Every structure is written in structure tokens, then in C-alpha cells.
Amino acid sequence: MASGSCRGLDPSIFFPSDGSGVVVARRICLECGVKDECLGYALKHRIDHGVWGGASERERKRLQRVR
Numbered sequence: 001m002a003s004g005s006c007r008g009l010d011p012s013i014f015f016p017s018d019g020s021g022v023v024v025a026r027r028i029c030l031e032c033g034v035k036d037e038c039l040g041y042a043l044k045h046r047i048d049h050g051v052w053g054g055a056s057e058r059e060r061k062r063l064q065r066v067r
């Protein structure tokens with residue numbers, strides 16, 4: 001978290017209420033150097049809410065099913 005592109009940003013950006021908010025969060029994650037670790041953390045801990053590692057809640061659920 002200390003190394004992420006979201007460091008210092010308003011956390012609410014990563015808990016959007018609609019699809020356009022997800023796009024904004026994903027754009028920030030796209031440039032993040034710890035994106036893979038962030039997504040791995042969210043999947044490991046089964047975090048339901050928010051955008052983590054550039055993946056929305058729906059995308060992470062899909063990934064969990066594939067796993």
C-alpha cells in the first residue's frame with residue numbers, strides 16, 4: 001500500500017458506486033508498480049468491495065471462480 005499509485009489519494013476513489021468510477025480507479029491502478037501484489041492480496045483475503053489491482057469486484061469474483 002505504501003508503494004502503490006493510490007498512496008495519498010482519496011480512498012473513496014477505489015470504492016466507486018458506478019461503472020465510470022471503476023474506470024477512473026482502474027486507470028490509476030494501470031500505472032501502479034505493485035498491481036499484481038495488490039490483486040493477489042485482495043484475492044487471497046477474499047476482499048469483496050472496491051477496485052484492487054485494477055480489478056473490479058465483479059472481475060475478482062470471476063477470477064475466484066476460475067481458481
Ligand code: SF4
Binds near residue numbers: 001028033034038
Ligand atoms: S493496484 Fe491500485 S489499489 Fe492496488 S496499490 Fe496500486 S493503485 Fe492502489
